Amino acid sequence: MESKSEYFEDLRIIKKVMEESSRFLSLSGLSGLFAGLIALAGAAFAAYIFLDGKFLLSGGFFSADKAQEMDSLKIKFLAEALIVLVLALGVSVFFSYRRSVQKGLKIWTPVSKRLLVSLFVPLVTGGILILILYFQHHWQLIIPSMLIFYGLGLVNAGKFTFNEIFYLGLLEITTGLLSAIFPVYGIIFWCFGFGLLHIVYGLAMYRKYER
Amino acid sequence: MKIDISGLNKFFENRVRLGIMSILVVNDSYDFNNLKEALGVTDGNLASHLKALEENGLIKSSKQFIGRKPNTSYYATEAGRQKFSVHLKALEEIINSQ
Numbered sequence: 001m002e003s004k005s006e007y008f009e010d011l012r013i014i015k016k017v018m019e020e021s022s023r024f025l026s027l028s029g030l031s032g033l034f035a036g037l038i039a040l041a042g043a044a045f046a047a048y049i050f051l052d053g054k055f056l057l058s059g060g061f062f063s064a065d066k067a068q069e070m071d072s073l074k075i076k077f078l079a080e081a082l083i084v085l086v087l088a089l090g091v092s093v094f095f096s097y098r099r100s101v102q103k104g105l106k107i108w109t110p111v112s113k114r115l116l117v118s119l120f121v122p123l124v125t126g127g128i129l130i131l132i133l134y135f136q137h138h139w140q141l142i143i144p145s146m147l148i149f150y151g152l153g154l155v156n157a158g159k160f161t162f163n164e165i166f167y168l169g170l171l172e173i174t175t176g177l178l179s180a181i182f183p184v185y186g187i188i189f190w191c192f193g194f195g196l197l198h199i200v201y202g203l204a205m206y207r208k209y210e211r
Numbered sequence: 212m213k214i215d216i217s218g219l220n221k222f223f224e225n226r227v228r229l230g231i232m233s234i235l236v237v238n239d240s241y242d243f244n245n246l247k248e249a250l251g252v253t254d255g256n257l258a259s260h261l262k263a264l265e266e267n268g269l270i271k272s273s274k275q276f277i278g279r280k281p282n283t284s285y286y287a288t289e290a291g292r293q294k295f296s297v298h299l300k301a302l303e304e305i306i307n308s309q
Binding site: 008010011014020109110111 | 226229237241245250299303305
């Protein structure tokens with residue numbers, strides 16, 4: 001007969017195997033922290049280089065007025081947002097890879113593939129929609145779309161990683177909806193959603209799981 | 212104190228079988244190579260336990276080809292899920308009984 005400690009070990013193994021096979025646990029809080037910092041740096045870069053230090057709050061950043069004169073600016077903003085996205089994703093992959101090595105876990109597993117698919121279906125949909133909105137001159141909807149579709153991606157992907165990601169997704173969606181109500185403050189909501197929320201979440205998750 | 216082990220299933224005493232069932236109840240399906248990596252066991256060891264589980268109707272397999280390589284996926288049957296959950300509950304009761 002097995003002793004009680006053997007049963008305890010059985011249960012521990014069951015829980016560990018279930019968790020590792022159904023959730024991607026190598027996501028690092030540092031990914032969030034640095035993604036947030038990159039977003040804020042990107043916004044600051046846009047404000048100082050493109051706008052020459054004039055922070056366009058009134059008049060509406062990405063709002064529909066004065067379309068012609070802002071046209072060249074808008075494509076710069078969109079291109080820069082894309083660069084920020086690629087850098088942020090790159091940083092996430094880098095820190096997740098590092099963490100998986102530390103934890104001795106594989107990074108390319110059935111669950112990490114599912115995580116990526118569930119994240120990227122809403123993300124790519126949003127990306128295509130943003131291009132359509134751009135060409136149809138619905139600029140005031142671009143920032144809300146970025147936040148909302150990113151949030152939907154996180155809500156979707158949250159099933160395959162830490163639960164916190166699900167709630168981060170809900171906050172991003174809320175931020176996106178608010179930015180649709182107040183389009184004049186689009187850039188503020190963008191900095192809050194992609195910058196501050198990432199930094200706060202990244203730090204909180206780093207403290208909770210990695211120290 | 213006497214431990215009640217009547218709810219335990221002898222069949223799940225082996226840790227490899229336990230691991231296989233744990234993976235298959237939380238995932239729709241899992242293929243041979245991924246099971247092997249997740250559990251860190253050898254081909255032969257895994258294959259023999261998969262065979263035993265399948266013969267007892269706890270799991271099912273389906274074979275398909277990825278390119279020219281055969282690939283076998285496994286999934287838990289309804290009976291397998293139920294038996295495993297009874298076993299899991301019994302384990303938890305034993306742990307909590309003190």
